[in-house]
Amino acid sequence: MKEEKTIAVAVETPSTSRYSACLLFSANALARAITAIGDEEFGRFGICYSHAYMLCEVVDQPGITPSELSETLCLTPSTITRLVEKLEQKRLVRRESEGKKTLIYPTEEGESIQPEIAAAWDRVSERYSQVLGETDVCQLTQQIFKASKALGDGI
Amino acid sequence: MKEEKTIAVAVETPSTSRYSACLLFSANALARAITAIGDEEFGRFGICYSHAYMLCEVVDQPGITPSELSETLCLTPSTITRLVEKLEQKRLVRRESEGKKTLIYPTEEGESIQPEIAAAWDRVSERYSQVLGETDVCQLTQQIFKASKALGDGI
DNA sequence: GAATATTGTTTGCACATACAAATATCATTG
DNA sequence: CAATGATATTTGTATGTGCAAACAATATTC
Numbered sequence: 001m002k003e004e005k006t007i008a009v010a011v012e013t014p015s016t017s018r019y020s021a022c023l024l025f026s027a028n029a030l031a032r033a034i035t036a037i038g039d040e041e042f043g044r045f046g047i048c049y050s051h052a053y054m055l056c057e058v059v060d061q062p063g064i065t066p067s068e069l070s071e072t073l074c075l076t077p078s079t080i081t082r083l084v085e086k087l088e089q090k091r092l093v094r095r096e097s098e099g100k101k102t103l104i105y106p107t108e109e110g111e112s113i114q115p116e117i118a119a120a121w122d123r124v125s126e127r128y129s130q131v132l133g134e135t136d137v138c139q140l141t142q143q144i145f146k147a148s149k150a151l152g153d154g155i
Numbered sequence: 156m157k158e159e160k161t162i163a164v165a166v167e168t169p170s171t172s173r174y175s176a177c178l179l180f181s182a183n184a185l186a187r188a189i190t191a192i193g194d195e196e197f198g199r200f201g202i203c204y205s206h207a208y209m210l211c212e213v214v215d216q217p218g219i220t221p222s223e224l225s226e227t228l229c230l231t232p233s234t235i236t237r238l239v240e241k242l243e244q245k246r247l248v249r250r251e252s253e254g255k256k257t258l259i260y261p262t263e264e265g266e267s268i269q270p271e272i273a274a275a276w277d278r279v280s281e282r283y284s285q286v287l288g289e290t291d292v293c294q295l296t297q298q299i300f301k302a303s304k305a306l307g308d309g310i
Numbered sequence: 311g312a313a314t315a316t317t318g319t320t321t322g323c324a325c326a327t328a329c330a331a332a333t334a335t336c337a338t339t340g
Numbered sequence: 341c342a343a344t345g346a347t348a349t350t351t352g353t354a355t356g357t358g359c360a361a362a363c364a365a366t367a368t369t370c
Contacts, residue, residue, distance in 0.1 A: 019228070020300040023292055024193045024204055024279055029229045030303035031186035032357080037306070038179045039358095048326070049179055067348060072174070074184045079327050081350055086325090100335035100348050124179055131305050137178055140302060143295055145175040148185035150286050151192070187327080194328095203356070222318060234357050236320055241355090255318050255365040 027144075037127050041120040045113060046090065049124075050075065052117050054083055055106065058093050059114045063103040074152065182299075192282050196275040200268060201245060204279075205230065207272050209238055210261065213248050214269045218258040229307065 019025040038049035045052070050073065057072055058064055066080045073080070084104060087093045092110035096103045106114070129137045174180040193204035200207070205228065212227055213219055221235045228235070239259060242248040247265035251258045261269070284292045 023296045024189050026296050026300040027186045027189050030299050031182045033303045033306035034179050034182050076328055132302055140298055141178045141181050144185050145181040147287055148188045151188035231358055
């Protein structure tokens with residue numbers, strides 16, 4: 001009797017769960033796990049990882065438009081608007097209307113904290129590389145990005 | 156004029172973005188892309204993919220507790236509560252309090268639509284396998300799940 | 311056996327994200 | 341040049357998710 005139970009437990013251990021064989025499940029689990037790291041590092045600036053990336057992009061290309069950001073960051077235009085609003089509230093970027101376009105510029109503060117953001121970014125990479133192994137990370141990242149692009153384009 | 160535009164598009168293609176080299180970025184991009192497929196298939200039942208998985212789990216193990224679901228689905232207890240509430244509203248599961256535990260059971264309707272859910276699940280797999288290639292999917296899924304587990308445990 | 315700690319679950323609050331519709335500007339065509 | 345179509349951006353609304361705190365019930369310790 002006991003033996004039967006032991007077998008049952010072994011079967012339902014999470015590593016062999018049916019969900020682990022599901023890309024939809026795994027991809028979201030990974031995203032959540034790694035986002036937790038990102039938010040922890042970027043959270044010191046009161047922003048989340050996508051804000052951080054967006055700020056980098058704006059500092060690099062002052063006057064960038066929401067649609068360009070949408071393309072680069074793989075996020076919906078509406079999401080971009082919301083993120084920009086947040087960064088604007090924090091006085092890290094400002095918006096300028098030019099015709100039907102909106103141009104986004106970094107503020108001085110936005111530019112000045114950018115190096116810290118970049119450093120946090122590096123720390124995030126270090127942290128997950130330490131856990132996963134540097135070479136694995138490179139390969140995995142490439143594969144994952146390729147897959148996301150294929151799915152994004154192919155629908 | 157037309158030709159110039161074509162060239163410009165080619166230059167700013169996402170595959171050469173610095174973010175593609177970032178696992179945090181790529182993992183989230185993949186999760187969003189694939190969740191879009193999942194929501195499309197499961198959306199016909201008015202639920203999202205995590206509801207679907209949860210319902211499967213509840214049908215398979217009637218009387219399962221939130222903490223067990225939390226473990227299996229890699230989701231926070233509070234998130235589990237919210238998902239259960241939703242499924243309860245839709246009359247697909249019901250809750251029973253037993254001491255400090257909560258036992259979750261499927262309703263008849265919950266049990267009856269479970270096969271359809273499973274079919275939708277298969278369709279999701281088929282759809283992304285078709286885009287990504289079946290063998291790649293297996294390998295990728297395994298790697299991704301392994302990584303998510305490593306990150307989840309190792310923090 | 312009462313006080314304290316631990317465990318399981320649920321709320322309050324906040325946030326990233328998306329879809330659909332609204333709005334505003336530009337382009338095109340008759 | 342007016343009307344219609346296309347494009348860029350923003351809102352309204354909704355949802356999944358998590359953290360921290362509250363709550364409830366069990367376990368432990370003195």
